[in-house]
Amino acid sequence: MSTRHSKAAEAYQQKPEVVERHDKTFFGVRQKRDNMAHSLPEWEDLRTMASQIKKHTITHLADYLERFEQNAVKNGAHVHWAKDADEYNAIVCDILSSHGVRKVVKSKSMLTEECHLNENLEQHGVEVIETDLGERILQMMKLAPSHIVMPALHVHREDIGDTFRRLIPDFDAIASTYTAVGGSPADKNDPTFLTYVARMHLRRQFMEADAGMTGANFGIAETGDVVVCTNEGNADMSTSIPKLHIVSMGIEKLIPDYQAMGVFQRLLARNGTGQETTVYTSHFRGPRPGGEMHIVFVDNGRSSILGNPEHWQTLKCMRCGACMNTCPVYRRSAGYSYTYFIPGPIGINLGMLRDPFNYSDNVSACSLCCSCDNVCPVQVDLSSQVYRWRQQLDSLGKADPMKKTMSRGMSFLFDRPAVYQAALWMSPAVNWLPGVLLNSGLNPWAYGHKMMKFPKKSFHQLWKEKKV
DSSP states (O other): OOOHHHHHHHHHTTOHHHHHHHHHHHHHHHHHHHHHHHTOTTHHHHHHHHHHHHHHHHHTHHHHHHHHHHHHHHTTOEEEEESSHHHHHHHHHHHHHHTTOOEEEEOOOHHHHHTTHHHHHHHTTOEEEEOSHHHHHHHHHTOOOSSSSSTTTTSOHHHHHHHHHHHOTTHHHHHHHHHHTTOOOSSTTOHHHHHHHHHHHHHHHHHHOSEEEEOOSEEETTTTEEEEEESSOHHHHHHHSSSEEEEEEEGGGEESSHHHHHHHHHHHHHHHTSOSSOSEEEEEOSOOTTOEEEEEEEOTTHHHHHTOTTTGGGGGOOOOOHHHHHOHHHHHHOGGGSSSSSOHHHHHHHHHHHOTTTSGGGGGSOOOOOHHHHHOTTOOOHHHHHHHHHHHTTTTTOSOHHHHHHHHHHHHHHTOHHHHHHHHHHGGGGGGSOHHHHTSTTOGGGTTSOOOOOOSSOHHHHHHTTOO
16 A cells, blocks of 8 residues: 555655644644634524535536526626536636737636646646735745645745845835835834735736636536625636636536525534635626636546446535544645645545545544544535545555554454454563563554553453443
């Protein structure tokens, strides 16, 4: 079995102060989510309703897709269908080419990451500018997102400041205007100052762009609306200045109507960032005056997931990131330890559905604590799915040889009560072994753990003596 995640996590653990900061930061978001949950008496009812809505929509997907297309076309939008990433990239390139587009401003979309759109467009001579601040920082630093909602939260402001000074051509001119409007950064890496620089830099990109691209948090079948939720307004800027608007939407993003939208609106931000709602919830029902709106629906394996009886529930996910914020493995190993582009519990499952041979290493990045199940706003059975994937590793040829050997040994022991009792009786002798032996490579348990002390009496003995 590949150990890429465990090796990457081990390397990350060599900087305890970084690990501690990452852990506290994301668990802090989890605590904000909990505060929001406790403030709503109907919280669990909302989760149940959201789960049922998603299940209903996904199991009637063909009907809702057809209804959405009919209404979107009535609203003046063009609807396209892509069976996979190659077809999606070709459709987007054709649209941009037919409009002579050389520069695109793009709001955050995990679907475009999934399909490697940016690289494809750049190969065709189209400049792509990410407009979500976190995504823009990572784009300039040539890094991938490490979280689906807060992609650059792991980056330090000193690194951001250095990147801006190196790569924003008019950095000094922008800094001078900051001083002119009353700002006076004592620290060149002051967050308020860096945000101002980013805002001015991005404003120019919006003005120069030939087209704007957005993802979609929801598609409302009843009206043909596309709903995009942001905290920075970048989706609105990407669609209100350029005349060409392209929406990238996975087919699982559909919900039936505005009643359903009301349920998800109350859950999305509360789970994702601990806010009551996102600052901007933008509804795009058609093109701007004199412009064009194109909606590209993408399958890219989603139909196959729907047909998978053990893992179809991953399609209910609305990408809030709550499972990552609560996951003890993600918090202490960080996003780049995972080999699939989406990390954390949902990423483990999506990666295995995409390519179980290539992403099987992530399956071990789970303590099976089930915390992800408890926080998921649409009640995806994330930990149960991870467990089921683990049961398939041997048939995939990806099982850890050492674990297989240990399992055979335990099976031999548990099937023979006399041998098991003898082993229990002898186990306290381990306490007398030299520490050099206990803490060597011969005992993998000792790595990262304090070696246990075996009690003089087993639980079975204490039970018989009625002392427990």
